[in-house]
Amino acid sequence: MSKAHSRLREHLHTTQLLGSIQSSLYYDQNTAMPSGGASWRGEQLALLAKLLHGRQSSSDYAELVAEAEADLSGDAPPQTKRNLQLLRQELQRQQCLDPALVGELATAQAEGYAVWQRARAQADFSLFAPVLERLVALRQQQAAQLAPVEAAAGQARSTWETLAQRFEPDISKQRLAVLFAPLSQRLPKLLDRASSIPPGASQAWDLAHQSQEQLCSELLDGWGYNRERCARSLSPHPFSTTLGPSDFRITTRVVPGQPFSAFLATAHEWGHSRYEQGLPRSGEHWFPWPLGEATSMAVHESQSLFHENRLARSAAFAERWYPHFRQALGRDPWGGALGFWRDLNPVRPSLIRVEADEVSYGLHIVLRYELEIALLEGDLPVAELPSQWNRRLRELMGITPAHDGEGCLQDVHWSEGLFGYFPSYALGHLISAQLSGAMEANLGPIEDRLANGEDQMLVNWLAERVYPLGRSVNAEQLVELVTGSTLTAEPFLTYLEQKLDRLIG
């Protein structure tokens, strides 16, 4: 390694340290901090954002990158080149941003989150509207500041596309139109058909907090959860985060009346964490270089959804877990594993995205994706968001929220100014399905493997092929590399059709 390369590595290492401090504060904020701590925490996070932005856009850092580029010999490994390309791209983006905007955004995000919590609790959109307007305006400014970089790279990107790059590198509205069209078209029909699935449970049931906790523990222990590297906690919204190379955290929540919620969220967040735990951490080109990072939110989501839907919601898993739940509950409202499986897989139009089933989930994303483009690219005033939300939801699923708390105020993302994030969830479903197809071509039906308790074989398949790629390829390249085909919605829709057939029975 050249001297310039070492110095750059050193710099990135410290940047990683600072970034992980930010994540640690975020984890504490969501799992332990009393509400009174919010405004000070906001100041702490804004300070760290400023320090990080300083490091990532300083002339010292720019010199380090330039020196490493100048040092690059013609026969340097492709990984070295890719790392430098990714760093150069990010540097250009950071240099375009006005530090004042970075600070304002951090403050607006913290305030947005605090106000959104109140607005949602009171189901009062008018509380939230002013902060949302401010966040939209700040993100528009951000996109405008970033435009020259995109233009210089030969990419004329819209406001929404520019903002979406940090979640989904190289994504475009045109590509999403192709991928999502079959979803808007075919999912509503599947949702109609799902109404003929027989009910799973003969009566309502719920599980004590402690029992749910116990079932989540058993689930994770069976999947190789290691207490020396991982910690779990409760938070208002389940999430997964990496706080250090050997420090992984996942959270869940217990929702009264939704006894599968904690169990499925645990499977989901563990899928995220497994991906992070499997990212390449050693070797000259990986940690702390860009190549050692997750490549996109969609790929991240594909891993969590695989654990949630292909493993935890499978028929074979239902067969295995039915006795555990029966025992925890002390009675049997399902009358057999098939009923239990159906109960684990309700498919029906629903108001809340995070509780949605695999069919309606895609429609929730289409709704948000369309609205956030309209908000950011000037076609939708913030004040009209609730009415447009309700109108489009009726078209897609035929239902209407009783109030905005279960409508356009339900998600945290916009409260933190995260626009461009939602499509990654739907792409994750598509990628998970296409990877699963390739996995089945190699290993035989997933259901068969799970019936034999060979969960680890399935996860190892991903750990060998997907996790070690890091950021060496983008999401679509990854799919092509691992499955041999271009990403389409077809495997996902076929999977859903077959699953519905089995659920209808």
Added chain:
Amino acid sequence: MSKAHSRLREHLHTTQLLGSIQSSLYYDQNTAMPSGGASWRGEQLALLAKLLHGRQSSSDYAELVAEAEADLSGDAPPQTKRNLQLLRQELQRQQCLDPALVGELATAQAEGYAVWQRARAQADFSLFAPVLERLVALRQQQAAQLAPVEAAAGQARSTWETLAQRFEPDISKQRLAVLFAPLSQRLPKLLDRASSIPPGASQAWDLAHQSQEQLCSELLDGWGYNRERCARSLSPHPFSTTLGPSDFRITTRVVPGQPFSAFLATAHEWGHSRYEQGLPRSGEHWFPWPLGEATSMAVHESQSLFHENRLARSAAFAERWYPHFRQALGRDPWGGALGFWRDLNPVRPSLIRVEADEVSYGLHIVLRYELEIALLEGDLPVAELPSQWNRRLRELMGITPAHDGEGCLQDVHWSEGLFGYFPSYALGHLISAQLSGAMEANLGPIEDRLANGEDQMLVNWLAERVYPLGRSVNAEQLVELVTGSTLTAEPFLTYLEQKLDRLIG
């Protein structure tokens, strides 16, 4: 406020933000972090320490202080002058320190802590001796580097005295000799007398984790614990910390076979937190200026000890809590409130400081205080620490540890190079007793107030007189200001004698 003053204020505000980030990471480390996160967390903390040291010793900061000093008009309020004096003093100290030494110390502390954990677990002092030697040498260097500042201020301080200033401003060995002499003299006799206290419980008992948790909750709720400003957690060692102006955390632990441990630790840590919560946070001279900070570790400890010993271990409290514990336990090993009170107040020679009673605690401190002075000022080679520990412990309490794990390896402080800290614990006992005397002169006997459930009246007395002083006075000045008398050991020893009389009955 002058412009220079505002700029300085801004700088201090950011320094407070960085410091509180450090505390947040420490809180997480002790309450949530998996063990695998330790080395990365060490790197994060070292980075923050470097950033903080940079801020506190930079020429930019020095200029800000100098400008504010130059701007100081003759009729400036005394608080402004005091703030600038305290900042100047701390700046001079930071500037004297070689950054290389600061880095070496941070590394040696992290290593010291890790090695100490192993050494204590294996009760093997020889493992710990080399790192302790290094820490002693580094602290001696630190004291030597700080000497010119002390000399310039007209204070010729010894090595130990110099190091103790950060915990106990203005403390001297001469003053401690006066204050501690009556402890070494009279506590052993009290300990002898305590052997005639009748046993409190007729048989061993313990409480389920959940019941202890419940009792701690009730205790805090009765004391005005506010979930919007405070959070609680479990940690291997109980502690209290302030993470923001409205973000206070306390922790406790549940120790098998010691069913009062969590309850008393909760009272203790709440006392620390109440002091922090009562520090002046608003007004031109307070937060984020030095005046808004705690004045010394001894004053801090006096507040925690007041809550633990004067409130939670009082006879009136025992009367009130006896039914709660009886109900939680489901039986009655005490046969009445008096037995329960005695059980809450065992007094006997003991090996472990953190579990010691009010009488033997002072002797534990005398032991450590004498030994650390000998270590630092050249009279005691590290290798002889275990034998000297055991010799002096026999003199003071007539007992001998079976191994060094329950002897000189028991405390964490020296492993992190914290020399000069221990005396603050004993001073806290003295201060708590003297403040209690003045309180009783105002409000009548504490026991009577507690019997009437007027706990809040007692705490308010402290909140009005002690907490708002911040760093405007040092510990001894505070005692003199609040009680009208110079600090002595007399009120503490008198209190113990009277309590023993009542316990013997």
